[in-house]
Amino acid sequence: MKRISDHPILGPLPEAREVWITVDGERLQAREGEPILAALLAHGIHVQNISRKKKAPRGLFCGIGRCTGCVMTVDGVPNVRTCVTPVRDGMVIETQEGLGKWGDRK
Numbered sequence: 364m365k366r367i368s369d370h371p372i373l374g375p376l377p378e379a380r381e382v383w384i385t386v387d388g389e390r391l392q393a394r395e396g397e398p399i400l401a402a403l404l405a406h407g408i409h410v411q412n413i414s415r416k417k418k419a420p421r422g423l424f425c426g427i428g429r430c431t432g433c434v435m436t437v438d439g440v441p442n443v444r445t446c447v448t449p450v451r452d453g454m455v456i457e458t459q460e461g462l463g464k465w466g467d468r469k
């Protein structure tokens with residue numbers, strides 16, 4: 364897992380409860396409250412959605428909730444900005460195709 368455990372300026376990573384999320388059917392461990400995107404990057408997942416027109420992989424761009432590069436379907440809700448949405452235990456996260464579609468809420 365790729366995480367900065369002791370940042371030279373920010374210091375050590377604060378304590379957080381370890382929780383489980385499901386990403387495209389795979390259960391992954393995450394830190395409660397961290398942005399979903401941070402958890403995905405820690406696991407080496409860099410593609411969050413596939414663009415509608417060019418069918419190209421998209422992911423992190425701004426990292427502050429402005430660009431929609433990181434949108435995914437979360438608990439059946441499409442177009443969730445994963446860079447600013449905190450992890451909760453049991454979340455179901457899916458790579459989004461195009462504009463996404465509403466699914467079953469868990």
Ligand code: FES
Pocket residue numbers: 422423424425426427428429430431432433434444445446447
């Ligand atoms: S990376 Fe730009 S909104 Fe998330």
